[in-house]
Amino acid sequence: MSEPGLACCTPLTGTPMSPEQAEQVAPLLKALADPVRLRLVSLIAASAGGEACVCDLNDAFDLTQATISHHLKVLHSAGLLDREKRGVWVYYAVRPAALSAVASLFDTAALTPA
Amino acid sequence: MSEPGLACCTPLTGTPMSPEQAEQVAPLLKALADPVRLRLVSLIAASAGGEACVCDLNDAFDLTQATISHHLKVLHSAGLLDREKRGVWVYYAVRPAALSAVASLFDTAALTPA
DNA sequence: TCGGAACATCGACGGATGTCGATGTCTCGA
DNA sequence: TCGAGACATCGACATCCGTCGATGTTCCGA
Numbered sequence: 001m002s003e004p005g006l007a008c009c010t011p012l013t014g015t016p017m018s019p020e021q022a023e024q025v026a027p028l029l030k031a032l033a034d035p036v037r038l039r040l041v042s043l044i045a046a047s048a049g050g051e052a053c054v055c056d057l058n059d060a061f062d063l064t065q066a067t068i069s070h071h072l073k074v075l076h077s078a079g080l081l082d083r084e085k086r087g088v089w090v091y092y093a094v095r096p097a098a099l100s101a102v103a104s105l106f107d108t109a110a111l112t113p114a
Numbered sequence: 115m116s117e118p119g120l121a122c123c124t125p126l127t128g129t130p131m132s133p134e135q136a137e138q139v140a141p142l143l144k145a146l147a148d149p150v151r152l153r154l155v156s157l158i159a160a161s162a163g164g165e166a167c168v169c170d171l172n173d174a175f176d177l178t179q180a181t182i183s184h185h186l187k188v189l190h191s192a193g194l195l196d197r198e199k200r201g202v203w204v205y206y207a208v209r210p211a212a213l214s215a216v217a218s219l220f221d222t223a224a225l226t227p228a
Numbered sequence: 229t230c231g232g233a234a235c236a237t238c239g240a241c242g243g244a245t246g247t248c249g250a251t252g253t254c255t256c257g258a
Numbered sequence: 259t260c261g262a263g264a265c266a267t268c269g270a271c272a273t274c275c276g277t278c279g280a281t282g283t284t285c286c287g288a
Binding site for chain 3 (some may be wrong): 167169172180182183186199202204
Binding site for chain 1 (some may be wrong): 143147
């Protein structure tokens with residue numbers, strides 16, 4: 001809950017992944033494996049300053065505010081997003097380390113044609 | 115079903131992802147978002163020739179043959195694995211294009227600290 | 229021809245997940 | 259002090275997902 005394992009994994013290809021490694025990364029992928037959450041991360045990452053207010057995010061979807069809040073919680077719990085309250089608003093920002101952890105999985109993956 | 119969209123996406127960061135793009139990649143991530151399937155892909159990719167027989171994969175897990183078969187089907191349906199029957203055995207191989215499609219998502223993601 | 233081995237499929241079960249409306253909590257301005 | 263807005267939480271619901279045992283299907287060797 002508190003500190004999901006970040007920056008953990010060797011690439012998918014090469015040597016086989018250990019069960020422990022798999023258990024560590026799978027939650028990150030699971031958190032990203034949803035169209036809405038994928039767009040949320042993308043929207044936040046593409047926003048000025050790398051952060052976005054929930055109110056702006058709500059407007060980008062045809063979903064209830066409760067649902068967006070839920071998806072943000074999932075991303076936050078997975079360690080993919082940072083959360084900061086500023087006055088009435090709450091801002092979410094992408095955690096580069098978390099994305100890097102996932103990216104490392106596919107790092108050389110694309111570079112091994114056969 | 116037949117041809118899941120591969121090699122589709124711009125990186126997560128940069129410009130926000132379109133709903134259509136998100137709907138395309140999410141299934142790939144969802145297929146990978148499981149410890150068992152993650153290890154399956156890793157095992158296959160790390161095998162000689164980039165392919166592995168189901169019989170060998172079964173031995174690597176404390177799971178029923180039916181369960182492994184199910185996971186392989188999920189990965190195959192997502193377009194991540196190729197399937198080839200040779201005699202009594204079935205060999206699965208990683209589709210580099212599919213992994214590349216996912217990798218492209220995180221390509222520059224790790225390179226944007228803030 | 230027959231039996232067994234390698235996989236796939238089926239049906240079922242419990243648990244997780246996405247979505248919603250309703251309600252709670254916090255903060256600020258009037 | 260009070261009310262409204264921003265966001266989180268709750269409870270409920272339908273659906274999906276991982277796993278299993280049992281059963282098919284296909285192929286090869288005896």
